[in-house]
Amino acid sequence: MNKQVMNEEIEKQLNKFLSNYFEIDNTIYKPDILEEWFKKTNYPGIYYRLGLLYEYGLVKEKAYRQENYYFIEAAKMNYVPAMVHLGEIYLKYSNIEMHKAYEYLEKAANQFNDSKAKYLLGLYYLQYGLYEPSNISLEYGIKFLKEADKLGCEKAKECLNLLKNLSI
16 A cells, blocks of 8 residues: 555544544543554644644643644644644744744645645735835745646635736
8 A cells, every 4th residue: 555545544534533532512532542543653644633633722631832733743744734734823923933934835835836835925925025025025925826826726816816906
């Protein structure tokens, strides 16, 4: 069984497991079960899901910033949804660490051709250009938005239409 087929099978099992693991009050009680599963499979999607469980407060023993640990670990293993999620977190919540948003999004966009990463990277350049206006920021922002649009990202298409209507 090749690695992609094996990861797809793990993904199916993981989704089935998670859908059956919620208690009545929507709290996950034992994230250590997912930790053990990760140790057996080494599949980064499990760490990504653990990050989401912590982020959304579905783990009873919620630890401060624990979700970022899991997202970062999954991103280190080139799990694209984790890279994009981290990039989005840094874009939204950290003016100080914008470079981290760029690093995660750039890797997901350029190495893995991810449409959402390209869209967010386009926004990053447009946002950066607001603080330090330059044609390069605007040009790169539009470039990434167009690439995301070609990959079917509706939000990129909407943003490009807005820029067109503003004559930018």
